[in-house]
Amino acid sequence: MVDIENQRAILDRRKLAGELTALADASADPSSATAELQVILRRHLAEGRAEIRRRFDANPRGAGAGLACAHEMSFLVDQLIRCLFDYAIERAYPLANPTSAEKLSLAAVGGYGRGELAPHSDIDLLFLLPYKLTPHSEQVVEFILYRLWDLGLKVGHASRTVQECMRQAQGDLSIRTNLLESRYLWGDQPLYEQFRARYEKEILKGKGEAFLKDKLAERQTRHKRAGDSRYALEPNIKEGKGGLRDLQTLLWIARFMYRVRDFVDLVDQDLLTANEVLAYDKAFNFLWTLRCHLHYLTGRAEERLTFDQQSEMARRLGYTDHAGSKGVERLMKHYFLIAKSVGSLTRYFLAAVESKELHRPLFKMPKLSLLKADVEGFRNEGGQLTVAGANWFQKHPVDLLRIFAVAQRHEMGIHPVAMTWLTQSARHVDAMRTDPAANRIFLDILTGENDPELALRRMSEVGVLGRFIPDFGRVVAQMQFDMYHHYTVDEHSLKAIGILWQIERGALKDEAPVASEVVRQVVSRRVLYLAVLLHDIAKGRGGDHSELGADVADRLGPRLGLTAEETETVAWLVRYHLVMSNTAFRRDIEDPKTIADFTDVVQSMERLRLLLVLTVADIRAVGPKVWNGWKAQLLRALYQRAEESLSGGLITEGREARVAETLKRLRAELPDWSDADFEAHAARGPASYWLSFPLPSLVRQARLIREAELDRRPLSIDYAVDSWRAMTEVTIYVADWRGLVSQLAGALALSGASIADARIFTLKNGMALDSFTVQDSNGGPFESPAKLARLAATMERVLDNPTKTLGELVKLSPANPAVRSFPVVPRVLIDNKASATHTLVEVTGRDRRGLMHFLTRALTAQNLQISTAKISTFGHRVVDVFYVKDQFGLKIESEARLKAIRDSLMQVLQEREADFAPAKETKSVVTAAQ
Structure with missing residues (x-):
């Protein structure tokens, strides 16, 4: 057991035993x-926990600090259970004279067996x-377990004979691992030693490779x-890739194969x-x-760092915050670098095990395992490339890049030992940046016919990519602290390269048909791949x-051998890589x-094609569920409109x-209509x-309007579910009046619907x-059906009594409490140049249910007509864009009216923001482009 300072301050077993006696x-x-009994145990447990927490908070x-806390928690539970x-x-x-059959030994297993317990972890016991x-x-077993459960402890347990332990360990990997970490806790010690001896002989011996x-x-x-x-x-800091469980797995393997502690x-x-x-x-x-911080902060066994x-x-x-980065971003960068080091350590250890113990490689690729000859100067060991020794890359520095190109070209792995030597030699890449041969190799890797994401990821894992492209090294493990992005900057960029490669191969033709088609018309693949990597x-x-x-692209293009024209295009793509998504x-x-x-901005068909493919790759690489048919x-539609304009004049x-x-x-889709009916429509x-x-929407709306007119219905609602776009189109046909849009938006919010787009027409x-x-x-x-029924009922309720019903929106909390963690600067931008017929009002604020209702109510109060609304949500931040006219159908030109609009919208945003953050975190920015 680990030495623990002043153990009796945590729990004095003699004192507790005396009280129980x-x-x-x-x-x-x-x-x-x-x-x-519970009163006594609960008091000692609470005092022990308080002392452990006091020590942890002091440092x-x-x-x-965390490991000390884990050891102290284990010690506390040990002493409590022993008493x-x-x-x-x-x-x-x-029992005055217990028989041999009534002997009982108690062992700690799993993490508790290692002597490590997080503040709210489970306690695993083996009787x-x-x-x-x-x-x-x-x-006895039931008495002990019921007392522990009554204390609120989460106890996992098993009661088994030694023979049962052996049988179950042979058939179940989880049990085999739990028993590997068993620790004698109390009771009959010879029985426990018998168990350990049989485990050593029957489970460990000769079973290491399996x-x-x-x-x-x-x-x-x-x-x-x-x-x-x-x-x-x-990340899940326990179960996720690069987390605690990965380190524990290495320790399990070491203990199983080498009997180390x-x-x-x-x-x-x-x-x-x-x-x-x-x-x-x-x-x-x-x-x-x-x-340990996470357990204390949440008050439960939380392992996900949300x-x-x-x-x-x-x-x-x-x-703390530094120039250009927030304290939280610095913490998470530290975490991701640690997770990356866990990956490297895993690779080192497994390579060493393979080299020392096994005759067959762990990562063998069967289709290449018969190859014996060297491959382009590299050794081939079971389908994996390696080199002659640790100093090979120092003597042949260009091979620091070439080995990745050869592996990519032949679809081979790189031996873990070689990956270790690459990591150790990565500093020699610095001298290769100005080498034309090295730059050609890198560009070949980036634009290779075989998976460039895999090759680049390997290069990044060993530190070669970040050294060869220092600007990429700066974003390794760089977090973007918002709810929109799911990955670090480097991971997002590498995933985008992989998605681009899939688009090019036609693997995403169903999800992104236009991008999959136009990518074949792109003139320069080198431009496209480099722009995606650098965006x-x-x-x-x-x-x-x-x-x-764009400045980075201007510097890097010539170094990699791109022409001046190619470099200019890459820089343009990086500079404008958001323009297509923002416009759409x-x-x-x-x-x-x-x-x-x-x-x-785009000016040419080639740039339009490049921009579309880059935009699709960028959005799809943000994270799961970010891309959908609606965005596609x-x-x-934007691509087609722009293509028509660029190829045949103005739209x-x-x-x-x-x-x-x-x-x-439309007439062809309504064959049952008379000519008079269609002309009236x-x-x-x-x-x-x-x-x-x-x-299809025009057809549904036509039939909705006709039926409403024939039946003289005051309110008609139509639903069209589009699973491919992951959207539902809700169409409302009702008599128009002032404030209708705001009331409809409020009804949708009360029904739990999130608005992505709105098109408003007065016929x-x-x-x-x-x-x-x-x-x-x-x-x-x-x-x-239940949601749609609720929506219809809510819509009718709101339109019947809007003041009473919409008051419920004020009480609604945000759908996701995590939005409270992110500062949002409210902004209102009014643009009279973006449209020839409308004034465009763009509002940025924190996402919450009902926001569109409050914003449109403010616009209605300013006597504005809303023609179109576009809603974009980026995690915790929403950008709502409204195309508006005044009551006479004209753009708003008066400075006084523009100021009144800005002020009213900012008041809504600041009122909503006050629900989330202290006043000191809320700042206002109001801009105008007229």
């Missing part, structure tokens, strides 16, 4: 004095029996379950160096400290990362001015023809209406046809 002596039946940033065990055996159920469970032993392979397979499954990335922004013992067996053991200890201590905990964790651990390269520098990234998601792409402004449709020239063509196609809508919806018959594209709280289509 006094209780038993004063009781006629000690087995029934459970209430009094919250200490290198070994309870003695009470049960000697006082509650004493060892010589034979089957006797009535007396059953009484255990190793089973644990690696288990590790791979666990990683996939946890997201299979060590760079997820809300601690990792440091592997140095003597030439399996690890002293520096690698130091890296292990550093990572282990850091992760344990994080884990956004709403990260800021407080950073404060507790002393991470976020300047994040975390405190300025506009697009502009700063925040602007009305049926407005000719929007298309004209966009094409003024908006980007596709406005074909507007009347497009309306006529739409009406012709066609006369109701303005030209902008016919160009704002796809044909020539005075009726409103308002279409909202909505999702549920999980980002999926709003489609269950």
Whole structure:
């Protein structure tokens, strides 16, 4: 057991035993004095926990604070259970002359067996029996367990004979691992020693290779379950890739195969160096400290470091804001670097094990295992490339890059030993940056026919990529503290490269059909791949990362051998890599001015193609569920409008023809209508209406309007669920009146629907046809019958009594409490140049249910007509864009009116922001572009 300072301050076992003895002596039946027993145990447990917490809080940033806390928690539980065990055996159920069958041994297993317990971890116990469970032993076991459960402890337990332990360990990897870490706790010690001897002989001996392979397979499954990335922004510090469980897996393998107690013992067996053991200890201590802080902070066995905990964790651990980076970002960068070091340490250790013990490689690729000859100057060991020795890369520095190119070209692995030597030699890459041959090799890797993401990821893991491209090294483990991005900057960039490669191969033709088609027309693959790699390269520098990234591209292009034209295009793509998504998601792409402004920036079909493919790769690489059919449709529509403009003149020239063509196609879809009925319907809508919806929507709306008119219904609602777009289109046909949009938005919010887009039309018959594209709280289509029924009922309730019903919105809390963790600067931008017919109002604020209702209510109070609303949500931040006119149908030009609009919207944002953060965190920015 680890030495613990002043143990009796945590729990004095003699004192506790004395109190239990006094209780038993004063009781006629000690087995029934459970209430009094609980009072004593609960007091000692609470005092011990308080002392451990006091010690932890006194040194919250200490290198070994977390591990010390874990050892102290284990000691506390040890002493408590030992006293309870003695009470049960000697006082509650004493036996004057127990038989051999009534012997009982108690062992700690699992993490508790290691002597490590986080503040709210489970306690795993093994009651060892010589034979089957006797009535007396059953009484003792139940007495102990019920007392522990009554204390609120989470206890996992098993009662088994030694033979049963052996049988179950042979058939179950989890049990085999738990028993590997068993520790004698109390009771019959010879029985426990018998168990250990048989475990050593029957389970450990000769089974090391099988255990190793089973644990690696288990590790791979666990990683996939946890997201299979060590760079997820809300990591599971225990089960995730690069977390505590990975380090514990290495220790299990070491103990199983080499019978060591601690990792440091592997140095003597030439399996690890002293520096690698130091890296292990550093990572282990850091992760344990994080884990204990997380348990104390949440008051439960929480292992996921979520956004709403990260800021407080950073404060507790002393991470402060620096220029260009927040304290929380510095904490998470430290975490990701630790997770990366855990990956490197795993690779070192497994390579050493393979080299020392196994005849067949752990990572063998069967289809290449028969190859014997060297491959382009590198050794081939079972389908994996390696070199002659540790100093090879010092003598042949260009091979620091070439080995990745050869492995990529032949679809081979790189031997773990070679990966270790690459890490140790990575500093020699610095001298290669100006070598034309090395730069050609890198560009070949980046644009290779075989998976470039895998090659680049390997290069990044060993530190070669960050040294060869120092700007990339700056974003390694760089966190983006928001709820929109799911990965660190480097991980996002590498995933984007992989997605680009999939697009190019046609693997995403169903999800991104236009990008998959136009990528084949791209003139320069080198431009596209380099732009994707560099698009976020300047994040975390405190300025506009697009502009700063373009400067990086200007410097790097010539070094890598790109022409001046190619370099200019890469820099342009990096500078404008957000323009297509911003236009598609925040602007009305049926407005000719929007298309004209966009094409003024793009200027050529080649740039348009490049920009579309980069945008798709960028969005898909943000994280799971970020890309959906709705975004795909908006980007596709923008691409088609821009393509038409760039190839055949301005969009406005074909507007009347497009309306006529739409009406012709609509007429064909309504064969049961008379000509008079169709002409009456066609006369109701303005030209902008016919160009704002796809044909299926126009057909549904036509039938909705006709049925409403025939039945004289005051309110008609239509739903169209689009699973591919992950959206539901909700169309409302009702008499128009002032404030209607705000009331409808409020009804949708009360129903739990999140608005992604709104198109508002007042038809020539005075009726409103308002279409909202909505999702549920999980980002999926709003489609269950119960939800749709609730929406219809809420809509009717709101329209009948809007003042009373919409008052409920004020009480609604945000759907995700994590949004409280992120500062948001409210902003209102009013633009009279973006549209020829409308004033554009762009509002940025913190996301919350009902925000669109409050904003549209403020716009209505300013006597404005809302024609279109575009809603974009980026995690915790929302950007709402409204196309508005005044009551006369004109743009708003008066400075006094513009100021009144800004002020009213800022008041809404500041009122909403006050619900989330202290006043000192809320700042206002109001800008205008007129």
